[in-house]
Amino acid sequence: MSHPPKPSARPDRVSLWRYVRLFRQDILSAQPARLYRAWMAEFKTPFFRSYLMNQPELVKTVLKERPGDFPKSDRISEGLRPLLGNSVFLTNGASWQRQRRIIDPAFEGGRLRETFPAMWEAAEATAQRLGSQVGQVIEIEAETSHAAADVIFRTLFSLPIENEVARAVFDEFRNYQRSQPILNLGAFLPLPRWMPRLFRKDTRASAARIRTLITGLTQDRMAEIKAGTAPDDLATKIMTQVDPITEETFDTEEMVDQVAIFFLAGHETSASALAWALYLVATHPEWQERLAKEAQALDNCDFAVMSKLRLSRDVFREALRLYPPVPMMVRETTCPETFRDREVKTGAQLVLSPWHLHRHERLWDNPDGFDPTRWQSENGKKCQREAYIPFSAGPRVCTGAGFAMVEGPLILSRILRDFRVTAQTDRVPVPVAHLTVRSDKGIWLALSKR
Numbered sequence: 001m002s003h004p005p006k007p008s009a010r011p012d013r014v015s016l017w018r019y020v021r022l023f024r025q026d027i028l029s030a031q032p033a034r035l036y037r038a039w040m041a042e043f044k045t046p047f048f049r050s051y052l053m054n055q056p057e058l059v060k061t062v063l064k065e066r067p068g069d070f071p072k073s074d075r076i077s078e079g080l081r082p083l084l085g086n087s088v089f090l091t092n093g094a095s096w097q098r099q100r101r102i103i104d105p106a107f108e109g110g111r112l113r114e115t116f117p118a119m120w121e122a123a124e125a126t127a128q129r130l131g132s133q134v135g136q137v138i139e140i141e142a143e144t145s146h147a148a149a150d151v152i153f154r155t156l157f158s159l160p161i162e163n164e165v166a167r168a169v170f171d172e173f174r175n176y177q178r179s180q181p182i183l184n185l186g187a188f189l190p191l192p193r194w195m196p197r198l199f200r201k202d203t204r205a206s207a208a209r210i211r212t213l214i215t216g217l218t219q220d221r222m223a224e225i226k227a228g229t230a231p232d233d234l235a236t237k238i239m240t241q242v243d244p245i246t247e248e249t250f251d252t253e254e255m256v257d258q259v260a261i262f263f264l265a266g267h268e269t270s271a272s273a274l275a276w277a278l279y280l281v282a283t284h285p286e287w288q289e290r291l292a293k294e295a296q297a298l299d300n301c302d303f304a305v306m307s308k309l310r311l312s313r314d315v316f317r318e319a320l321r322l323y324p325p326v327p328m329m330v331r332e333t334t335c336p337e338t339f340r341d342r343e344v345k346t347g348a349q350l351v352l353s354p355w356h357l358h359r360h361e362r363l364w365d366n367p368d369g370f371d372p373t374r375w376q377s378e379n380g381k382k383c384q385r386e387a388y389i390p391f392s393a394g395p396r397v398c399t400g401a402g403f404a405m406v407e408g409p410l411i412l413s414r415i416l417r418d419f420r421v422t423a424q425t426d427r428v429p430v431p432v433a434h435l436t437v438r439s440d441k442g443i444w445l446a447l448s449k450r
Contacts (some may be wrong), residue, residue: 003368003369003370003432004279004280004283004322004367004368004369004370005185005428005429007430007431007432008392011324020405021253022138025302032099033354035052035353035356035399036055036359036360036361036367037361038054038359039050039053039054039055039058039340039362040053040054040055040058040339040340040342041054042342044301044337048346048347048348048349048407049344049345049349050330050348050349050350050351051342051344051348051349051351052353052356053339053341053350053351053352054356054357054360055340055365056386056387057439058340059357059387060340060386060393061354062331062350062354063207063389063392063393063394063396064393064394065394066092067395067396068222069334069335070331070332070334070397071092071334071352072092072095072107072329072330072331072332073331073332073349074092074332075329076171079129080264082204082207082208083176083207083211083260083264084260084261084287085211085256085257085260086254086257087257087258087260087282088103088258088261088399089256089261090101090283091263097318098243098246098248099254099258100246100395100399101243101245102238102241102242102243102249102250103238103258103399104399105233105237105241105242106237106238107399107400107402107403111234111237112303112402112406113303114232115155115233115234115302115403116194116303116306117153117301118151118152118154118157118158118233118405119154119407119411120301120410121154121160121301121383122150122154122160122161122411123147123410123411123414124146124318124410124414125150125161126147126150126411126414126415127144127415127417128416129143129146130168130419130447131413131418133447134419134447134448135448136446136447137145137424137444137445137447138444138445138446138447139442139443139444140278140279140421140442140443140444140445141271141272141438141442142277142442143275144270144271144272144275144278145170145174145268145271146161146170146268147160147164147167147271147274147411148266148268148270148274148407148411149170149173149263149267149270150273151266151267151270151407151411152262152263152266152267153166153169154388155233155234155403156232156233156234156259156262156263156272157217157221157235157268159217165213165217166211167218168220169210169213169214169263172206172209172213173210173263173267175202175206176203176206176207176392184393185224198305210260210263211256211260212265214256214259215252215259216261217235217300218235218239218252218255218256218259218339221236221239222236222239222252224236225239225240225278231273234262235255235259235325238255238258239255239277239411249321259264260334265398265400265442266403266443267381267406268325268436269286269436270325270404270407271318271329271436272323272325272436272437273293273319273320273323273325273408274316274319274405274408274411274412275439275443276319276322276323276431276443277315277316277318277319277408277412277422278321278412278443278445279316279396279429279439279443279445280315280319280370281412281416281421282421282422282423283370283423283443284370287315287370288416288420288421291311291312291315291412291413291416292417293411294311295309295413295416295417295418297309297314297418298410298413300413302353306406306409306410309409309410309413310410312370312410312412312413312416313409314372314373314375315372315409315412316405316408316409316412317375317405318370318371318372318375319388319408320373320390320408321358321359322358322359322368322370323389323431324354324355324358324389324437325390325409325436325437326390326434326436327353327354327355327394327437328351328353328354328433329351329352329353329354329392330342330349330350330351330352330354331349331350332347332348332349332350333345333346333347333350334346340359352389354389354390355433355437357387357388357389358387358388359391360387362387363383363387364379364387365377365379366382391404417450418447418449419448419450420447420448420449420450421445421446421447421449422445422446423445425439427441427444429441429442429443429444
């Protein structure tokens with residue numbers, strides 16, 4: 001079996017402007033092949049220095065041991081600011097800590113059990129939608145986006161995606177994605193604060209429309225909370241959660257920022273991982289049959305069923321390894337550092353790349369191969385601890401990681417219980433990085449009834 005698709009690397013030496021051009025087309029294929037072997041690589045530009053870090057010890061230092069010394073880089077957030085405002089995804093320091101104190105309790109362990117029925121309903125609705133497309137070749141990313149957005153609206157606002165406002169947010173979000181450049185050029189140039197940021201007009205307009213729709217949902221919910229008629233879902237929990245230190249709750253504007261990031265992070269990333277997982281089983285039919293057999297356990301809405309979906313979980317985990325939805329994270333140094341005997345100045349960009357770390361040739365056995373059994377091997381267990389960060393790691397680990405690891409395997413199993421997916425040999429998807437790792441021209445699979 002050949003390896004799952006991977007973008008071809010660029011030649012080792014290219015000029016800065018060629019690199020910027022390549023980078024704007026796609027961040028993944030703009031990188032040289034040696035980064036899959038390097039522990040650390042320096043990239044020099046006239047404007048700033050950046051360092052890609054693959055050595056597990058360095059990743060641990062930045063994300064787990066001293067995260068306060070390496071805040072998120074403002075440059076990368078430039079392009080997302082019109083949509084996400086000051087959401088927990090973009091903030092640093094005290095305001096980030098306060099936001100996490102209010103958000104985190106809504107996602108604690110027992111809460112997953114409470115949100116499970118909403119996920120189950122979204123999985124059933126997905127199966128129903130697919131049922132009307134049997135016998136066709138379908139673009140599966142569109143279907144997984146729909147499913148993941150449905151999960152978000154049901155768990156956050158107790159609304160199915162068919163709800164008019166939910167549907168409008170989802171549709172508008174697709175416009176936003178298409179108009180959003182991978183990285184605003186502001187991410188490249190350390191522009192002074194007072195300089196206007198150049199976003200495409202349609203990106204700004206799209207972000208504004210999404211925020212208007214979310215503001216309406218948030219205001220309605222605030223009113224329901226005051227009237228005592230609000231459903232007990234994630235939105236209510238987060239809006240009524242009092243910060244134990246400041247004794248404040250989120251106001252409407254702040255809540256809109258957070259809902260925007262839940263929607264972006266929660267639906268974009270899950271949709272990406274789920275689409276690649278379906279593609280991987282479509283190209284590995286023996287695994288697809290094993291998952292379909294395991295999925296027979298899904299007969300009624302019971303959280304305990306998750307313990308029976310072990311193979312589905314391993315396949316989903318392997319999809320997150322090969323196609324991490326967020327391929328790179330950027331942090332910034334706040335004081336001079338020495339990494340691997342190299343002097344690194346204040347203000348340098350530190351790039352942590354799940355994309356390279358998860359396929360690192362010096363860490364993983366068969367790094368580019370699809371092997372869901374690896375998670376039971378010694379190498380797989382060691383790498384899972386030290387070189388696997390699809391949800392980041394340390395204090396900034398994704399709040400919804402546990403949520404995603406229920407939603408992904410559940411929807412994957414639910415689809416494969418009733419349907420068979422077959423890859424199209426003439427349409428091999430090539431991964432590219434947009435807001436998340438997507439396919440260049442969609443992922444096309446033939447759908448048949450089991």
